[in-house]
Amino acid sequence: MKVAGINTKHPFNLYYNGGEYVKICGTQDGYFPDFGHHVANEMGGIWLHPIKLLDGFWLKLTDTKRNISVWSRADGFTSEPWGSRFQYDHGLSYIPIAMERTQFAPEQVKGMTAGYELHHYGEGELHLKVELFTRTDLRAVWYSDEVGVRKGAGDQATVLNPREVLVRDPENDWFVQVGTDLPGDQLEVGTELYGPEFTAGAGCGIAFRTELTIPAGESRRFNLFVAGSYVSAEECADSYRQLAANHQELLVEKQAVYNAVADRAKLTIEGEADWNDVFTWAKWNNQWLIQKVDGTGRALTAGGPTYPWWFGCDNTYSLQGVLAIGDPQLAKDTLNLLLQKSEEVNGNGRFIHEVTTLGAVSNPGNTQETAHYIAFVWDLFRWTGDEELLRRHYAYCVKGIDWLLEEMDPDHDLFPSGYGIIEIAGLNMELIDSAVYTAKALQSMAEMSAYLQDAAAESKYSELATRCIDSINRSFWQEDEGLYADAVAPVSDVAPKIDYLVSLAEGQGVTGYREYIEGLLAKATNRGTADSADHGWLLNKNWVIVTPMEAGIAEPDKAHRALDNMRNDTFIGKYGTYLSGTFQQGTMTISTGVHAVAEAANGNADAALDLLNRMRRSFSRVLPGSFSEMSPDYGCVVQAWTIYALAVPFIRHFFGVEPFAARQELKLRPQMPSAWSGKACTLERLIIVDAEFDLSLTEQDGVLTGQIRNDAGWTVTVEWNGQTISSTEKLIELNM
Template identity: 60%
Template sequence: MAGITSRHPFNLYYNAGEYIKICGAQDGYFPDFGHHVPNEMGGVWLHPIKLLDGFWLKITDVDRKIAVWSRADGFTNEAWGSRFHYDHGLGHIPVELERIQFAPEQEKGLIVYYTLRNYGRDDVRLQLELLARTDLRPVWFSEQLGIEDGEQDEVIALAERRVKVKDSGNDWYVEIGSDLPGRIVETGGKVYGPEFTAGSGMGVSFQGEVLLAPDEKLNFRLFVAGSYRSGEECSAVYDRLVSEHETLFGEKQRFYHELEGHAKLEIDGEDLLNEAFKWAKWNNQWLVQSVDGIGRGLTGGGPTYPWWFGCDNTYALQGVLAIGDARLAKDTMDLLLRKSEEVNGNGRMVHEITTMGAVANPGNTQETAHYIAMVWDLFQWTGDEDLLRRHYSYCVKGMDWLLTEMDPDGDLFPSGYGIIEIAGLNMELIDSAVYTAKALQAMVDMSLQLGDEDGAKRYASLARRAVRGVNDVFWREEEGLYADAVASKQDMIGKVDDMVLLADQRGIEGYRQYLERMLEAASDPEAEQGWLLNKNWVIVTPMETGIADPEKAKRALQEMRSSTFVGEHGTYLAGIYQQGTMTISTGVHAVAEAANGNPDEALELLRKMLGTFSKVLPGSFTEMSPDYGCVVQAWTIYAFAVPMIRHFFGVKPDAYRKRVLIKPSLPKVWRDRSCSLSGLRIGEAELDIRIAPGEQEGEQRITIANKQGWHIMLDWNGKRLESSDHHMEWLVS
């Protein structure tokens, strides 16, 4: 479980347990940054509160009269935390320094290990100062709940090497301590390290002096514990960190080693792909957030979006299920359901929930439909009928909300904002229409599973109408593409100026003329038709979901392989603008190709995404490709795991009936290689799948270890083979 080293000191990193999130620069400092809480998104967070702006170590060579605030010149990202190397960052002081930090997975605190070594020929006398800067404050949007930050942080307990600080207006606590030799402790609002961070926090400085003989080492630690509930809890966490830090470190490393073995991908000759897939699983765990009293779930991205989203999770959880983390998928869906029931109650799925429990957006149209489809997906992978029943009643409400309040004209194209959150684009959008059709299909399956045959018949009729409508109304024959939106010419005229202004702001020339040509071609001002406004990436969703007619899918995918839609790093967010790419736009496009029998084209898109791996944070993909936005993003697991597991390996589960269909569709370049997927968890089952060339040309040997004896169906080029043996081996061609 080796880490990846970086030499980009000013890039950000992200360490995480399920409670604590740490974000700073790869030089070991903690610069102010962020816009949700201005200049406060870095540092150490115990959501829903911030604990520290950061921590720093000052080293003074007493005899040489050299003082340095240590700044790392090497950084290694590990799955479980980070290592900082100080090879040249200590000036002419003859010592080397290593800093190792991690957040225990289930504790509200963090541990930092420091190791100093005298590499000189003589004794070296050092003064050391280990300084932390508190900044107890709430997460973004907390004011809407009436929660305000106190005026200042206050020291409420001070011991020889242990300081407890409280927010003056709230029961928020942080306790900081160290086993650094010495007795001096200094605190105060004006006690700073090398960075004058924003906020009204408190400096806590531990100071001491040591003498190191040649090659002698000094090991010491920093412990930070927090609580948003009580001072007693904070101290109890601190005590565990101090007494059990070695055990906690071992547990953390073992946990990430176990994650590596879940849905382990090994494709011969694809070292980078295998490595990136492994890290995508680890990245996913970094984004799990637990908050007492609210729940546990997958957050959107770190450090900018460290809270929960409906839209992001309806994508990301498809990948989470594929890598076998059903518990996380269930926990996240339950959290979204509880908050949607509390805030909306009418079936609408919320868009954005902060870790303080505030809902910043009650929900875009698309994500209610996508949530309904996700519930059925969750059932297929888990077989959990109790969970299905728990969500089903809200899905019924959600379907009614979509087709009544949001669809007043009854065309089964709900209005409102979708995935593309552009002001004014609250129309009948392609993603909302497609996912509504998919949701209706899911409602048929859910209703039948739960014995509601009348409901199933009604939803089946609506689903057929919705699918037909997408293919008839959204399709633009002239371009061979699905439209972004459906509206009348009269409705579109009122949106032209706003859309042109947005294009002008992005430096796009000729956009007004482009829209006016479409308007001139529309003869009936009242008739609804499809409009290809920005060529947004979501026009690929009919192919992603299987809603597109086969011939239309073939033509649209061919069109979307052009340079209009695909750039160096993947699929543009909008073909008109060609100014942004995300792992989600590339991932959905790759899924669409793979789902329509084009694995080679899907792999080509994934390779473009692979070109951005480790650009900013070693072992991760940024929110915006290739190198900006969040340093880790949840829906990247969708982009990797869904095409890889659900399509290339062709895993289609039916966990309730304890059976799995495996219908591989490998890229051509892999057909003469060994391809394996081991530790694949579906419900209570675990499968190992290996596909390798046989002895004869064109022959494939497929081996499946079926540890629980589920019924396995293999579909190879239309030929069906079935078995419930614990070990299966088939030769196919």
């Protein structure tokens, strides 16, 4: 399966290829322009995190008889799950050469390879001068300067032979070895040597040159090999030898990995080929974002190429989807890395927000993500049954609750203050997402305590959860709007922020916002309560006001009203749920995904599918086979939490999958959208710990039929329309 073609409206769109070690990012025409803001103009190229290896590589062809030279620029692009292919059928001007470049990064080798095939489609012999250029740029990931890690004055090259060059940073043990099997021995190396693009950085240019004679109708092949190390020249050389000797076998191995990813949690909805393909690509996209760094860990990064490091809140969403698609080890690895960094940097229960691949924590954690982390620990345990992992994280979760309800909740109303997932300067107050996930965290702590047989803790957390939930439904609920508020705060906290909030709105082109916010202020003041009393505020109608329904915290009547009141063009646009109903300036897969989960969790499968169908409109808009961070077409070209937006509604709600691995129990509460009525809906190789299940369900006229393969003999319970069946049979037949 592949997705082909350059988007002709934006011919310089990015692509992203990833092994677990090396990431490759350039434009779909085969070039490597400078771009990026974290490390200014350096976010593309070839990265072996935490270091960059190359700015890029380029090929120049010269027809020596006619003295025509062309820098090869692709006019076709094919996105493969395992890498990329570039076609140069018409982009080589008057030289009768068709060319394809195929590139990939092996999963477990610190390097990458690009293979070229040149085909002479003209007449007679073609005499070519071939020049393969690379530009090194050894430097560390963003935020390295702040922790005292800096690159040396310039890359230093050592010619190993005419077809292999080793380059190192003079101040650090950072190495890149570049080579080729291009015949000949012409080589040029120099700091002032560039290809067709002048790239930033104090790197080194390398040009491998040769002359080829190609008879009519024949082809020639050669490869570029790039290997790196942040440890030693010896390790770099070893990786290079693996690539040069075994690149074909490594590609076969990589393709096998991606075939296995496709076969896990394999979704097939009859008559819905587009959704089946999109779901498969979302799983592959997730694999691209795994980043392994020796000595630091292996975890899921947030997005490529702009956020190629690890985040707290991104992962407490993303890993819910990762569990659903059958990769519990990645979920464990990721959460363990984040826990380790949280303990090192905070130690008080606060869960980190952002850690680079160098291991540097740039933000020790927003309020919302500590609560969300605690809630996810219980979720992870239900899917893995790993009691050792539960006990390790539980100890930090206890500290996390104390941090939330003591340091971050000085007025002791169970609503911790501080930034949530919406990081807008000035909005560091008692926010809806932080409150909701704190309630969910308290529920999870009660569940964990019960499982660990700590009755006193269970009672304590249960009582706090009940109080917190009641308070949310009382304090955040806006009866006149039929919605939950963005925040709770006294008038005295909001009044000084009016000018700033108005400036944000006006900056987004929103008119009439001053009148709106002053109206809210007047209404709160006219209630006659003290300026220090809390009020609920719908300041921006941010998407997180849907979280009470997503997390099951909203009272049923309020959930029904709020969801009804959000099914309109204030909150929902062509591509899904706006980040802000007031601004309507952006949409993300996470805003749409959480909204879809909220609908599905409250029995509204059709509304959930409508949101996901809107999100699907942005698929392949920039990178064929992927969703962008911002819908439809900007930000990162691949984003981790998209797997939450798809796998959680589909697997956890449409198929209704609820495991309790430690008890070998699987509960199914399916709810199929009406658009799928009468269609066979299958989910093959649903993996929970070491058990596999195949689900085949069809709903028609209120009757559920199908089969469940249960080779592990777990207790499988199916609930449907008030009916319940429970069985340990290896093949369970349904007719409910």
